[in-house]
Each structure stands twice: as structure tokens, then as C-alpha cells.
Amino acid sequence: MPINRRKFLGQTLMAGGSLLASSVIDKSYGEYFAAKDTLTILHTNDVHSRLDSFPMDGSKNAGLGGVAARATIIEQIRKETEHVLLLDAGDIFQGTPYFNIYKGEPEIKAMSMMKYDACTMGNHDFDAGLENFATQLKHANFPVLLCNYDFTNTPMENKSVPYNIFQKGNIKVGVLGVGIELKGLVPDNLYGNTIYKDPIECANKTVDSLKKQGCDMIICLSHLGDKYDSNKVSDEILAKETYHIDLILGGHTHQFFSEPRKYINKNNGDTLVNQVGWAGLQLGRLDYNFERSRKKNLLKANTVLVGGKIEK
């Protein structure tokens, strides 16, 4: 939008005048910064075709999980809060006979019914072949986000996008996806011509584009795994080596985080990483409250101060 010069000058004079009394600054500043924006992020990872809850067989997870119960919780949260993003970090497929028989159709349909906003692909989403994944995506009403797989000359060509932007109230959220190295993990014949590219480089490039498009918050869906003993690229490395990712929602390593992990990113700001185990045993929730205020002291950009722990 072009700046209205006359308005600009008027504003300058007005603002200059208001400076005569400092209390007026506070008031006018407060007018524009009292507003609070809330974004609720719900997430799953490594659900592995666990459509039903675990059977009541006396095992550790008996009775836990299941999409019908998850859908109720999601619906309840949608009633309570306006701006919700529901995301999945991959490995939707493989692990129960549903997948052996139906090849992922009920998994994708259930996610569409729960109104997932986006997902990324995990290594097991290749298990019935790329053509099958592409076929099942016909049942999806949400995008598959991947910025580091080149699917040219595969059945997935033009079936995924590097990122998607969601406008949630005043907050513009950029969501991107990164996938794990396929060689040595996924059988060669299943990923075919898919080219794996460096997730750090691709993420930084994508995030740069999202920043230029004015995103206030950036979320990365990742199937890299939280961290490794070796220098294999992980969410920990992704968090430290990228510039503007606010939140990484991870998977692959099936870790139940007791709380989000916090890392210092390349921009000297904080990046949070979270992961909620596997099998849909948990639904992760992060509420971001954006509150604009005046501060007398310059705070480091994106500094996360860990506050009190509250028992619910």
C-alpha cells in the first residue's frame, strides 16, 4: 500500500505534539498495543495408522489413543479458542492392519474430517510406494509440506508444496516442512527418483521467503528426529542452524517431550522444539499469546524466559 504523504505528515505533527506530555505517549501507544492475539497450535506425529485406541490387552498403552477420541478433544478446543492450527509431522502410515489392508485411506480421510491444516511426510509414508501416497492424497483437504524433497519425475510431482501461509486473525503464520534423508532408511525402490536436499539450506531459503511475505510466526514441521549421538541432522541442529523458525514440531524419534525444548538459533533468538511421542497417544498443544507492549529496556530479540510450571 503506498504511503499517504499528507497523512504521514499529519501523523508526524500529531505524534510530535503528543510528545509534549509523556503521559500522552503512553496513552496513544497503549491504544495500538493493548490488543492481544492468541494462536493455538495442536499437533501430532508418528500416528502410524493408529486409528483405534490400543486394545484392552493389559499392555502399557491399553485403551489409549484413537482418532475418535482425538477428534472430540480437537472439537472441544476449537469451541474454546478462535485461531487453531492443527498439524502433523509425518509417519501417518504403517503400524496397524488398517494400513496393510486399506493403504492409508482411512488415515487420510480421518485427518480431513478432523480438519488438519497441514502435514509433512515421514519415511513410513513411503511404505506402500509414492504412487500410493499420491493416490491417498486425493482424500486430503490439507496440503503436504516439504521444502527439501524434489519429487520431479515421481508420482508425487506437484503434489506437495514447500510451505503454506495461514492468516489467523492478525497473525500471519508461515508453515514449512522438512523430511529426513531417505537413503539407508527407505528402500530405494520406494522413494524412486525423489531427491533429498539439505534440510538446513532448504529451510533457511524457505523461511527467508516467508519472512519477505510478512509472516509473523514461522513453524517448521519436521520428520528429522529430535537429536542423535552422531552429527546426523536433527531438530536440534535445525533449530541451531536456521534463522527465523519460532517453532519446530518434530517426529520420527517417537519422543514424548515433557516440555518444549528451547534452542538459540542463528539469529540469536529462541526456537522451540516439541514432539508428542507416537501412535496418537497425545495431542500436543501450544498457545501463543502475542501481547504488544512498551518496554523501557531493550530485550534481546526472541528471548524465551521460562516461567512457572503450572499443574493443570
Added chain:
Amino acid sequence: MKTFYFFYSKTNTFTPQPFIQMRISVLLFISCLFVTSFVQSQKVSVTYSGYPINGNTKKDSSIAAFLSTYRDSVSKSMNVVIGFSVSGLTKHQPESGLGNFMCDGLKNIGEKVFGQHIDAAFVNYGGVRSYLPKGNITVGNIFELMPFDNIMVLQRVKGDSLLSFLNHIADKNGWPLTGITLAIKDKKAANVLIDGKPISADSTYTIANSDYVANGGDNTNMLKVFPKISKGYLIRDALLAYVKLLTDAGQSIDAKIEKRIVYAN
């Protein structure tokens, strides 16, 4: 359930409407001239909670109805009882009863399918996807234990390559195996015995693996060079056949830990 609070402040990350933005920038500019340390700031607090999905949660009726059609046909084939376990089996490292059961099954059924002796059989630890419950064992339990359509393959490998595969297994803190005992010492395989005899670098051994592992899956490149003998027989089918074999013999599915893999340090 626990809730955690995070607070963080951002400087100049909020992007307001152009009109407001202009006003802010003007204010900021003048503020810098007249007021010291006056900085626009955005406070972001993050609250975290994880919702356990448990039996107390009411089921969404439309999702439940949608699932029921799929479930009915899945249950028909998957709920068939094929065995019984007195204590149930779960996966552990470096060795577990569940892993021993799987490898013993591969070796036993594999020898029948291929009509030859197998020196050792393996399952990659990451390939053990579930558990076997206490009580009835169903077809579905075996599908969840081995959901992949992996094929059993035999390879004739030289002792030195087998040792490098075993070192990989030791480095990964132990994979299920049968026919071999070893100790994990400094992340390497030590005291390796095959059929009770020390491994020989120059001897050739017949090993059974999934095609996934034989093709270098789970970073087992050392096996890739060896030709693969295949009958197109699924690992899962071998496990199903082994459960039926044990059941027909009146045995329960209760493999023990036998010190096949121990930690030397």
C-alpha cells in the same frame, strides 16, 4: 497434567497494518530523539500442554461411524487367535524375549522354506514395531509386530563382513539375533561365537535377514554386496507360521533372554 509457561519478547517482529505501522515508526523515530531507551516490544508467552488421549474421552460419533466400516472387515481377518502367551513379550536392548522369538521363528521357518541350514538370523531393532500381549495372540498382533511387507532373504557372507555387520549391531546397542552370541565392548562386537565356535574371518556363513536390511536398510551397507537368495516369502508370514507351529506343538509364545547379547563394559 502439567502446563508450562514460556515468555519471550520480540523486538520489531509484529507487523501491524500500514497505517498503524507508519504511526509507530513516527513515534519511534521521535521517541529515539527525545526519550532514551524507548523501544517497541512484543511480548509472546507460550503455554504448553499435552492432552493424553485416553479411554475417558468421549468418542466423536461421526468419526466412530466412519471407522466402523473399515474396522469390521479388518477385524474379521485380524482377530483370529493363533496362539497364547503366558507372560507377554516386549522389545528391549541389548536382547529381549520378543526379539529372540522373532529370530528363532525366522531361522526355523526359513530353513523349511529355503530347504537349507541357516547359521544366523537377524531382525533390525527398529523393525520390531510392537509387542505380544499376555494371553491370546491374534493374527493382528503379528501384523502390528511386523507390519512391513519385508521379504526374508538369505545371504552367504564372509566372516569379516559378518563381523562388520555385528559391529554395526553392537554400535546400535544390540539387535535381535539367533545362532550367535556376542558381547558389546566399546560399541563393538566381542567374543563372537557362531554355533558355539569363534567367528572365522575366512569362513562363509549363511544368514537370514529382511530384504530391507540385506539391501543396506538401517545403514547396513556391508551386506549390500552379497547376492540375495529369495523365495518371495514375507517375514510376517514366517512369524505367523512359527506361532502356529508352536501352538500346534502345545507350546506358549514365551521366549526367554538367553545372554545372546551382553554388555562387556
